[in-house]
Amino acid sequence: MARRNKIYEGKAKILYEGPEPGTYVQYFKDDATAFNAEKKATIEGKGVLNNRLSEFFMTGLTNVGVPNHFIKRLNMREQLIRQVEIIPLEVIVRNFAAGSMAKRLGMEEGTQLPRPIIEFSYKDDKLGDPLVPEEYIIAFGWATQQDMDDIVALALRVNDFLAGVMYGVGIKLVDFKIEIGRVWDNDYMRLIVADEISPDSCRLWDIETGQKLDKDVFRRDLGNLADAYTEVARRLGVLPTNVTHATKPTLIN
Template identity: 85%
Template sequence: MARRKKLYEGKAKILYEGPEPGTIVQYFKDDATAFNAEKRDVIEGKGVLNNRLSEFFMKGLNNIGVPTHFIRRLNMREQLVRAVEIVPLEIIVRNFAAGSMAKRLGLEEGTQLPRPIVEFSYKNDELGDPLVPEEYIIAFGWASQQDLDDIVALALRVNDFMSGMMMGVGIKLVDFKIEVGRVWEGDYQRLLVADEISPDSCRLWDIETGQKLDKDVFRRDLGSLTDAYTEVARRLGVMPGNVSQASKPTLIN
């Protein structure tokens, strides 16, 4: 079997050339990083969980007409996605104050915001992904005003979908980040939700107890990251309901 061509390796995923033109194979690693990779570890089973959870969310978005790059899952760690031109921004949607926003504004973590707030950060690890205003984005040509309007609309639709789904299983969607990619169909450009949606890219708190079920468990040394992600998967029905703990995830095909 020919060796696959690696296109890119990031902190949590590896991208390989896909089997058909215009496709990419996205491989989910077990690596966990925080504080711009200053803290890192390998968490057994994390990549498997994120692959399955991201598949679950992306398929759900596709089903309600929110376009994503997801095509299909290939195996426990890989999925086939559309090749897109990534807009060099992280789009952050916040429903409650937490993390850097709480620190910047002196807000108590968990304070409900008057409405969902959309922020943009420039994707650059060396600079620490700094927050940028819309004026910077347009001036430097990273996206047009129309792109930004469409991206905000897309992000808020994702927020509505994710918030409702999480609330239904007793989880509060505090905030999340997504990436957006461009594809062209003739002269027509479409924007798609790309990268991943998983507990790596969301803040998820138990509604009753406030228990963290996201990467803050790793950032703040709050226990087992695998157990936290497994609990999210169990509540959403991605894992069998009779599994109480799983260091090596057992997932439904």
């Protein structure tokens, strides 16, 4: 595909102008960041894995009726997506205490929560993506009360799908974050899942051993990030079952 005008570049992805109105091309980089980009590295093959894994999850969501921005994968690093107006929130769904939640509340990591807990953070790297209550979101006009009801419903449906898929391959879905975007069909506005779903945006632990298979491997210097992501892809059938490490992954179409 010929390179098009760059629309936006983030820490892990680049958005380019799409071939048709209302579309973007999303390019997955090999860059890994943590702690609001204070820690950085380049992990060869990471973008290829995340492109394919996000395709897998978004396609699965489509199949169970959860609307999202994914249209099709174009190549090893790019996918065609719908253009959306991103709501400036990260929607965090937690099934077990981990990360900042465990630290804030003094809980042991891995403690099962009484029910899935949804948190919202305001998307602003300079502010450290601070947690915000629903009252702020509605008062500042980032989303309406109806939007919030719809966002919570979407987030819980995504959680049900991801948790089931992961459990089936021996992985515990500890938590994840998604972004939500607005799209218009004529005069009708609806909310859909956007951005990506990958080990970059989830906490994934092996059910038997507790081994981390997500970006915490990079955050906490626990090993090779490409190995962890490759293991997730292998279990989900995105990689051949005999692959144990894929610096330059060979993917199944």
